[in-house]
Amino acid sequence: MTGKPVIAGNWKMNLTPDEVREFFQNFRPDFQDRGQPELLVFPSSVSLFAAQVALPQAPSISVGVQNIHWESAGAFTGEISAPLARAAGATHTLIGHSERRHVFGETDEDVSRKTKAAFGADLVPVICVGEELDERTAGRLTEVIVGQLDAVLPSLQGARGREYLLAYEPVWAIGTGETATPEDASEAHAILRERLKEVLGEDEGMRAPILYGGSVKPGNASDLLKAPDVGGVLVGGASLDPDSFAGIAEAGAFI
Ligand code: 13P
DSSP: OOSOOEEEEEOTTOOOHHHHHHHHHHOOOOOTTSBOOEEEEEOOGGGHHHHHHHOOSSSOEEEEESOOBSSSSSSOTTOOBHHHHHHTTOOEEEESOHHHHHHSOOOHHHHHHHHHHHHHTTOEEEEEEOOOHHHHHTTOHHHHHHHHHHHHHHHHTTOOTTSSEEEEOOGGGSSSSOOOOHHHHHHHHHHHHHHHHHHHOHHHHHHSOEEEESSOOHHHHHHHHHSTTOOEEEESGGGSSHHHHHHHHHHTOBO
């Protein structure tokens, strides 16, 4: 992995437009004289515009959506297409978040189609994979996360690293306060990295950052970010508070 760490906040179904404005008034990370990490936030789509208007001059922050449909337009009530999201100012989209997979029944096939739709509209997909607790305890970590990755690999052929990001989010660590250790994160990231290199080739397989997500907080972000092949973090609950998200962003400042 090369390049800046990525610090991303997934606001899920939280933060009204007013709350988003207030968030940015209070978001003041201090990177001292170190480099600013790449910062991303994923507001609810109804707060996307408010987020763009309220973005500070510094630090620079990109805004994405939490989900897209795979079709570019049409009779899909309640859905948002990749071109719509792009035209509304999103530069990134989450794809295959575990809540989409497990609460809304999204399949690997959906994840693959959405990834293609994102590339087609010039959105950077942040493709999420992760195992459930019973899968991990049954020794199926590799099978599950490589299976989820394999479903999107054909869509990644030809894309350059950083035109997409991967996120490893163990389902048992999301919103539970149960954080994977830096060793757990590295182990899973190494599995994903090996598979990327196998399929995309040594150079290209090294390029995309792999983010860790699951109960990341200011107190554990630094250790996680220092772990081998952890290229960033995808933060849920702790990204809703500007001070705590600033603390995590500061942990991603680099020399
Ligand atoms: P928490 O940080 O609340 O565990 O959520 C993680 C997540 O799902 C980010 O996408």
